[in-house]
Amino acid sequence: MKKLLIALPVINEKPNLEVMIPSLLLYLKNDGGLLIIDDNSNDGTLEYVKELQKKHNNLYYIRNPKKVGLGNAYKMGMSFAIENDYEWFQQMDADRSHRIEDLAEFDKVADSCDMIVGSRYVKGGAVVNWPLSRRILSRGGSFYSKMILWCPVNDLTGGFNRTKTSVLKNINYKDIMTTGYAFQIELKYRTHKKGFRIKEVPITFSDRMLGKTKMSKAIILEAIWKVWWLRFKV
Ligand SMILES: Nc1nc2c(ncn2[C@@H]2O[C@H](COP(=O)(O)OP(=O)(O)O)[C@@H](O)[C@H]2O)c(=O)[nH]1
Ligand SMILES: [Mg+2]
Numbered sequence: 644m645k646k647l648l649i650a651l652p653v654i655n656e657k658p659n660l661e662v663m664i665p666s667l668l669l670y671l672k673n674d675g676g677l678l679i680i681d682d683n684s685n686d687g688t689l690e691y692v693k694e695l696q697k698k699h700n701n702l703y704y705i706r707n708p709k710k711v712g713l714g715n716a717y718k719m720g721m722s723f724a725i726e727n728d729y730e731w732f733q734q735m736d737a738d739r740s741h742r743i744e745d746l747a748e749f750d751k752v753a754d755s756c757d758m759i760v761g762s763r764y765v766k767g768g769a770v771v772n773w774p775l776s777r778r779i780l781s782r783g784g785s786f787y788s789k790m791i792l793w794c795p796v797n798d799l800t801g802g803f804n805r806t807k808t809s810v811l812k813n814i815n816y817k818d819i820m821t822t823g824y825a826f827q828i829e830l831k832y833r834t835h836k837k838g839f840r841i842k843e844v845p846i847t848f849s850d851r852m853l854g855k856t857k858m859s860k861a862i863i864l865e866a867i868w869k870v871w872w873l874r875f876k877v
Contacts (some may be wrong), residue, residue: 647675647805648729650720651737652713655686655736658853659739663716664692666743668699678703678723679737698876713802713857714822721816725808733805738851741803748844749805757810757839760796760831762804767800767845777850780863788870799828800809800866803846806830812841823862825869832873 649667653660660679667677679692681704692704705719717734723731731753735741743763744848746755760770766783770778788799799817804827814833835841 645675645727645729647671647731647733648678648720648724648727649675649733649735650678650680650717650724650752651735652680652682652716652720653684653688654682654710654736654857655688656737657682657684657686657688657691659737659851660688660691662674663694663737663739663743664702668702669858670743670746673701676701676703676729676810677728678705678720680705680707680720680784682707682710682712682716685749694826712822714774714819714826717826718817719818721808721811725812730774732808732811734802735830736802738849738854740851742847742849745833745844745846746804748846751841753805755840756842757807758831758834758841759805760798760841760843761801761805761846762796762843763796763801763846763848764797764844765843769845769847772850773848774850784824784863784866788866791870791874792828794834796831796835796841798843799831800824801846801848802827804830806834810834810837813837813839821865821869821873823865825862825866825873826864828870829877833877836877 681688696702763770785799814837819829
C-alpha cells in the first residue's frame with residue numbers, strides 16, 4: 644500500500660500551481676502521489692501539468708470538461724486514492740492558502756488517528772491576511788455547525804484535511820450530498836458519527852496572493868441550511 648495521495652482541486656490556478664507542485668513533489672519524495680483535479684481551466688494549467696508529468700511519474704491529472712464543483716472534484720480524488728491503493732487521502736487548496744510546511748504537523752499524529760484536521764482554531768493555529776468579513780464567516784460558520792452538530796471539531800469548514808481511505812469507504816463518501824464548504828463539514832461529521840478518531844493540528848491559513856476566489860453566496864447559503872439537514876439525516 645502506498646502512503647499518501649495529495650489532491651488539489653483547481654480552476655485557473657496556474658501561477659499558484661507553479662509554486663505548489665514542485666514543492667509538494669519534494670515533500671512527497673517517492674513515497675506518495677500528487678493528483679490535480681482540474682475543472683476545465685483555460686489558463687494553461689493543462690499544458691503545464693502535462694509537461695511536468697514527463698519528469699514525474701507520481702504526478703496525476705484528471706480534467707473535467709466542465710465545472711463539477713469542489714465536492715465532486717474531491718470525490719473523484721477519493722475514488723482515485725482508493726483504486727490506486729493509497730493509505731491516506733490529503734485535501735489541500737491549490738491557492739497557497741495552505742502551507743506545505745504545515746504538512747509536517749499531519750505527519751506527527753498520523754499513527755494515532757483516522758482523520759487529521761488542519762485547524763485554524765486550535766492553539767497554535769492562525770489566519771493571516773484575511774479580511775474581517777471572511778474571518779467572521781469562517782469562524783462563525785465553524786462555531787455554528789459545531790453547535791448544531793455537536794461535533795467536537797473546531798475547524799469544521801476548513802479544507803486542509805487528511806483521511807484514511809479505509810474511513811472514506813466506511814462512511815460511504817460517494818453519498819456525501821453537499822458540495823461547497825458544507826462538503827468539508829459533512830466529511831468530518833460523517834467520520835465523527837462513525838466513531839473514528841479525529842485529531843486537529845494547528846495550521847496557518849493565509850489569503851491567496853494570486854488568482855480569484857471561487858467562493859459564492861450559494862456556497863455560503865448551502866452551508867447554513869444544510870447543517871440542519873445533516874443534523875437530522877446523517
Ligand atoms: N476542481 C474544482 N476546484 C475548485 C472548485 N471551487 C474551488 N476550487 C478550488 O478549491 C480551492 C479553494 O477555493 P477558493 O476559491 O480558494 O476558496 P476560498 O479559499 O474559500 O476563497 C482552490 O484551489 C480552488 O481552485 C470547483 O468547483 N472545482
Ligand atoms: Mg482560497
